[in-house]
Amino acid sequence: MNSQLYDRFGAQWVDTYRCTKNNHISEAEAEAARERIDKNLQRYDFDQATLQKSVDREERTPQPSYERCFSLLTAEHQHMRNMLNAQRAANSIASQQQFQQQFNQNATKTTWCNRFGQQVMCTTY
Secondary structure, three states, X not given: OOHHHHHHHHHHHHHXXXXXXXXXXXXXXXXXXXXXXXXXXXXXXXXXXXXXXXXXXXXXXXXXXXXXXXXXXXXXXXXXXXXXXXXXXXXXXXXXXHHHHHHHHHOOOOEEEXXXXXXXXXXXX
16 A cells, blocks of 8 residues: 555544544544445555554544535445435345346246157247
8 A cells, every 4th residue: 555545544533533523524424434434444454553654644634624524524425325225226236136037037938849750849938
């Protein structure tokens, strides 16, 4: 992971904590944001000590503004909407597949058989 990513994750952690402490976002919203940050962080190979240094550096910066906290909250809400839309899409696909299977099972089938000497060959449509 490059230094910019370490700084970004460090800033997200610190801002989430500070925004909660300053009552700009609720504890539940902060917990959801931390879970999202953790999930995103797991996609990378990272060094815990380097990440901690990034967090320590970020803690020396000024408090985040209300607008910064609001943008964290907006990002979390967008993430939740994206997950909900993905779940709806998956449910829709599953529903369509289930309907198609039921339709195929219940569809009228026609069978044609032909005799070739002693052998009979049948095809079902």
